[in-house]
Amino acid sequence: MEKKQIRFGVIGCGLMGKEFASAAARWLHLADVDFQPSIVAVCDANPAATQWFTEHVPSVQAAYSDYKELLADESVDAVYCAVPHNLHAQIYVDIIQAGKHLLGEKPFGIDAQANAVIEQALRDNPGVIVRCSSEFPFFPGAQQIVQWVNENRFGRIIEVEAGFWHSSDLDPTKVINWKRRIATNGEYGCMGDLGMHVLHLPIRFGWKPANVRALLSKIVEERPDGKGGQAACETWDNAILACEVETADQKFPMVLSTKRIAPGHANTWFIRIQGTEFSAEFTTKNPKQVASLPYAPGGVQAWHVADAPYKSAYGTITGGIFEFGFSDSILQMWAAFCDELTSGGQMQQPFRCATPEEAAGSHRVFTAALESQRTGQTVAIDWRD
Numbered sequence: 076m077e078k079k080q081i082r083f084g085v086i087g088c089g090l091m092g093k094e095f096a097s098a099a100a101r102w103l104h105l106a107d108v109d110f111q112p113s114i115v116a117v118c119d120a121n122p123a124a125t126q127w128f129t130e131h132v133p134s135v136q137a138a139y140s141d142y143k144e145l146l147a148d149e150s151v152d153a154v155y156c157a158v159p160h161n162l163h164a165q166i167y168v169d170i171i172q173a174g175k176h177l178l179g180e181k182p183f184g185i186d187a188q189a190n191a192v193i194e195q196a197l198r199d200n201p202g203v204i205v206r207c208s209s210e211f212p213f214f215p216g217a218q219q220i221v222q223w224v225n226e227n228r229f230g231r232i233i234e235v236e237a238g239f240w241h242s243s244d245l246d247p248t249k250v251i252n253w254k255r256r257i258a259t260n261g262e263y264g265c266m267g268d269l270g271m272h273v274l275h276l277p278i279r280f281g282w283k284p285a286n287v288r289a290l291l292s293k294i295v296e297e298r299p300d301g302k303g304g305q306a307a308c309e310t311w312d313n314a315i316l317a318c319e320v321e322t323a324d325q326k327f328p329m330v331l332s333t334k335r336i337a338p339g340h341a342n343t344w345f346i347r348i349q350g351t352e353f354s355a356e357f358t359t360k361n362p363k364q365v366a367s368l369p370y371a372p373g374g375v376q377a378w379h380v381a382d383a384p385y386k387s388a389y390g391t392i393t394g395g396i397f398e399f400g401f402s403d404s405i406l407q408m409w410a411a412f413c414d415e416l417t418s419g420g421q422m423q424q425p426f427r428c429a430t431p432e433e434a435a436g437s438h439r440v441f442t443a444a445l446e447s448q449r450t451g452q453t454v455a456i457d458w459r460d
């Protein structure tokens with residue numbers, strides 16, 4: 076099959092820039108797609124970061140240190156941008172105004188004001204397709220939950236819990252990086268860093284928090300600065316957000332948590348939904364398993380824990396008996412973005428990447444959470460435009 080080539084530029088060649096390169100390099104993993112990304116240009120302020128690409132990615136024809144040069148490169152159709160949060164607004168707006176499609180990293184702006192600037196650029200340039208990176212909903216177990224929600228299986232929803240927990244910052248000897256500084260990561264701290272992953276499905280399901288009471292904590296107060304001294308950790312390590320969701324016909328509590336310091340958790344993303352007729356949960360801690368509990372009045376309450384087959388949104392060469400992992404979810408997300416760039420509304424499967432509107436929704440929640448932390452009050456969230 077002749078595949079349509081989508082020529083990408085990558086701005087920010089760190090951890091996530093490389094993940095995209097890896098996904099693009101194993102595109103043959105996808106069984107039946109007629110589109111393919113090709114990384115033709117890269118840009119990083121640090122030349123050592125682009126060197127990895129020029130050495131490992133044969134399609135790269137140009138390496139820049141100034142992203143404006145990459146945006147002027149006519150061979151680039153679309154951009155993946157994975158830079159620290161303080162740079163999102165300026166660089167995303169310039170990408171959009173250059174007429175390039177964009178998969179941007181979360182949180183889509185360091186704060187609500189920066190996010191609003193990006194939103195305005197989108198309104199001014201409706202021809203570009205812009206999506207926000209969020210890969211965990213592409214795990215087969217998460218896709219199963221999406222299907223159950225779409226089928227209205229749950230009855231009256233009793234409560235929802237969703238979270239994303241890390242523990243890499245439990246080690247106080249870890250050298251400080253940009254994610255611990257307000258200037259580069261923002262006042263949201265762990266919410267900006269991890270929260271879009273947690274809110275993606277609830278917002279997609281229409282479960283917008285009407286209010287939030289936040290408990291934010293700073294646990295490791297300072298870290299080595301890498302130069303022999305200590306530096307203050309300025310950002311929130313952990314966040315617990317107790318929300319009330321009101322939909323047209325339901326009202327239920329939803330607890331969202333983002334934690335950088337959750338002992339025993341490396342990269343645990345989860346969602347649990349309890350309902351009067353059906354309950355379900357999926358966690359990347361047990362990536363093969365999805366649990367469900369159907370209930371009829373007076374009946375047995377028994378969890379069914381099934382090994383979720385390797386059944387991804389886009390078919391792959393991997394047999395159904397094998398396991399799905401983080402890099403598979405990244406590949407699936409990239410397939411969804413490239414599918415949308417190729418086919419618009421006629422995607423091969425219906426689950427699209429997180430939208431800028433969904434990212435903007437996450438900013439409403441994080442901004443209200445900061446106010447709740449400051450005041451100690453429950454803060455209402457206004458979803459009107």
Ligand SMILES: NC(=O)c1ccc[n+]([C@@H]2O[C@H](COP(=O)([O-])OP(=O)(O)OC[C@H]3O[C@@H](n4cnc5c(N)ncnc54)[C@H](O)[C@@H]3O)[C@@H](O)[C@H]2O)c1
Pocket residue numbers: 086087088089090091092118119120121124140142156157158159160162180181182208209210268
């Ligand atoms: N989707 C995910 O699972 C996931 C995981 C980690 C990080 N992220 C997001 O990805 C983004 C980057 O995070 P990361 O962990 O890859 O960071 P990183 O520090 O590994 O990489 C960022 C890169 O941006 C470069 N950079 C800085 N200023 C630049 C500029 N002006 N022009 C070009 N390049 C510049 C840095 O030199 C660095 O190489 C953030 O928005 C973060 O929230 C997403």
